[in-house]
Amino acid sequence: GTKFDFSVPFTIPENVKPSIVYEMNEEVEVEGQKFTVKDVTIHPLRIGVRISFDSKNTMKVLQFEDMRLEDQNGEVWGSIMNGISSRGEDENGDYVYFLQSNYFETPEELFLRINKMQAVDKENAFLVIDTEKGSLINTPKDDILEMVHSSRDGFELTLKTPLEEEFNFGLGAGLTDANGKKVDVASEGMGFKEDNIRSWTVDINDDGYINPVKMELFAYPNYINGDVKIELKK
Template sequence: MKHEDVEKQLENYKNKIENISIPETLLDEAIEKGMKQHKESKVSKKKHRYYLPKWTWAAIIFLLAGCVWTVYLIDPVFLRGNPSWESAMQNEYYHEINYTEKKGGINFTLHGVMMDEKNIVSFITIETENKVEYASIGKIQLFDQDGKELIFNGSYGSMDDDDGTKKRRFRHTVDAQISSDDMLKNGLRIVMDVHVQDEGVDESVETFSVPIEVEQIKVAKKQQYEVNETIEIADQKITVEKVVMYPTRAEVHVVLDSTNTKDILDYTNLQLEDGKRNVWGKVTNGVVNIMDEKEPHKDILYLESSYFQVPEQLFMTLSKVQAVNKNEREIIYSMDEGKIIQAPDNGKLIDSVFVEDNSLVFAINTPSEEEFPFGMFSYVLDEQGKELELYSSFNSIRNGKGYYGLELKNIDTLKGNIRIPVQYYPTFLEAEKEIKVQIK
């Protein structure tokens, strides 16, 4: 890099840093960490002395400051559990927007986005100005500038109370996968409904619509590796077609053999490694896998991405999957008789079923929360296959038992059998030894 290019980059960093509001606690932590590092570095300087031009030291200082900027330009909570997003931000694939709108006692902020050829991740904070009983995010839609709605998969952040009051603040990530043609030809618009209700007052809904100018965003090209290798776990055959790297995630494309007797729900310990103890595992926020409804025998699995490290060799390892018999994918429950008609593994893990606060709750023997961090259900069908109105689904694990609930509209009047497909279930298949596949 030329000297004048370095000076220009440093000036850009300087301008960014001067306009950042850094929380005082983070600043204190950074100072304390810097002091500690300075003390440690003084020890090494007694052994080795290096002399650098003044402008080089200036570059080091500003580049380090730039790293702090990339990490803390948005609340670190947004990035927790997703090293790929943090790496993308550190490599300047985060585009700051800071769009703010106030409406109906709600403060809506779109902080910014990360984007590549297929994915766009938006970071949003919503706060209520007044104390309320209830606040939640409703429908989310994504449109191009021609008004065409884009189909995408989304993930949700958590909601927090402010200092024990009834004011609400919640952070939300819209983690969308859409085609490059749709994404890059036009700008985007994200539309989100926010539902708020106070005691004794009808629920109100405010809609926020935010434009995103695509042409201003730094977009990275994918890295693709063809694999086409078949592995086998407990007689279930899985073909790894390819691995595709994006800054925001890695995609592992797999095809399930038509002769398999099980539906594989989750690839429990799937990860990528480079043979030098560097590992890229499953993310704990963002979308974790997608099944193509048109081709249900195909799955796309999402892992942390090695996009910015580009190892010389890359392997995929797997030894354990979550699976149920194909003919037991649904729990069938009789609302009339109050009993289970069908369940995975003949219902052996289900301890009890009860109705509480307009919710149907299943008590199921599960591993610990760390080993089974899943919501089990996402939708419910009636006997004719029509989807019932589901207010919410929830889960918690206590003392080795999981409680999985479905809050249904008019649950007291529901008749006949209802069908509840399981998205996850704590029954596992294990290979005799770890399977290792070379990717590159």
Template sequence: MSEAKETPFRQANQALRSDIDHVNQELVVMPELALDAAIRSGIEQGRKRSIRRNRKRWSVSMIAAGLSVILLLTAFVRVSPVFASIVKEIPGFSGFVELIQGDNSLITAMENDFIQPIKLSDEKNGYIFTVDGIIADDQRMAILYTVEGPGINGNTGFLDYKLKTSDGKDLVASIGSSHYPNDDAEGSIVPVHQYLDILMGEGSKMPESLQFSLLLGGQWLKVDFPIEHKRFEGMREEISIEQKVEVGGQRFTVKNAVITPLQIAVTIEADATNDKHANGFINIALVDEKGRRYESNSAFGDSNTSITRHFKSSYFVKPKKLTLIADGLYMSENNLSITVDTDKIETLSSPHNRLLLASKELLNGEYEVKFDLLNQDEIDKKPGYTLFPHGGTFKDGAGVSYPISDSRGVQWNSNEDKVTYVYRIPAADYKQPLTFSIEQYPGYVLKPISIPIK
């Protein structure tokens, strides 16, 4: 291991804080039309690619059964030019500016000197793996790291990794990896900056240290580093809310909120007597008294029972007021199903004839089956329905149950009103037809929601 000097964030802190005040004032009055156009353009380009490729960049390690992790699009934010220029001058962190620019929680944390420099490396056979630093609170942590060596450049794909606690156990958390390819020449050697975004499972505590291993050149490189809990000790605000809301005849209780430097967690419980399946709130966000929005890009749980949504953090902004808002509720009927003949590629019955069997193909000893969900409007497309239950089953014509592999991806094009869902099922000689139970299905009610948080 090699250790470098601590990054001098405190020397830049005074200039950063002055810039924060200026940027916050500008954000209140800045026109949104140009920004919205840029966002739409970027989203449309992304929609033309299959989500299957991107899903490989997100791994989930969960011990508790039934824990669902919902991933949504990361909200677009504007980066302070002064912040970016100052960070670029700090050795070891310049490459991470573009990487984190889509996460306002990480940006404001760095602006407020909320980073723990690590600068520990492991080196083998010309490969170097360096953990540059971490940004952490008691529930979330971003690990900033750099890799370099033969064949390593911006075109390097996903690198396998392991994360273990000091006692050698796997870390219980959802772990997202971020890397953006660039146009480095093939065969060039260019250091690559990446980061892991770690969200601790409910009831799990941030460990005192981590063992981070990365597979480079067919060998494992390892860095052990401490997590300084004193940096975020006491930086937590818990708010009891207990406010009820009703949408489309479905009742919910906003239970509480927990504000930490890197996120705001809001827990919402569904009433057990609800007669529809809740699939999430439409355009849910937090907004403060100056109109600044704090978007949600992940959650633990199920909107149909109890869910804890994670929003961008307002901790360092310290707004006087914070309100939970939404435009309505995604919901569908219970006990829906689709019946198909996979030999003839025919759909015999489906809800409102909007879900159709599109194809079946033998791949790696399994059948890959694709279903097209038709007549999707712009609101329908946003949530990314689960469609079939996680770990679910289907039945053949004789009533025999078979497992459904987890979803292999979702494919759509912004110019079409359909979304294609891809699944794998066993390659068996089924007695037709096959019936699949549906968990989530399109449907929504528009109704403005506004719940004061503080």
């Protein structure tokens, strides 16, 4: 039961490999949706792909399921892990998507490849839920998302997808009330039922929030497909 402190001395070598930046500024279009790949930065531990979306797009792109870097032989050099990419938003409002890096191999040529993207109409890119009435007010219009039950302490929805389709994402990102105040989400989870029905539960710490609540979609099984191939040049 005695507590003690200890230290492990180490030094960071001065010859840490620098990041490699490929300036791109390539605009592409997939099923009418435009976006610009601004740059690709290859760090020793990961790859960052910075993308901006055209404000005139009718759809919101949620996830790039197969974004990857390929070498001149078509072999994957850097890719998303398990079909799920992490992403962040920079100070310019651009999104940065992170891939696994293969930094210490140097192919003769590299290409950014994108084929499959999750996207929904902008007006349906969020959920609106009245937790007291148990009503799902706004949702994508494909009838695969249904309310099971709800209360001020949370809600459960089911999502039905085709049996052959993999979907390993949570649906939402952030919850706000009718006044735009952040609602405290205690936990969120995705489980499986029969017939490829997924159960999505959100537990809420009720701090007096005002209904209805709104949640931006983080992912959703609606897809657009293209064949993006951009060469990386220093």
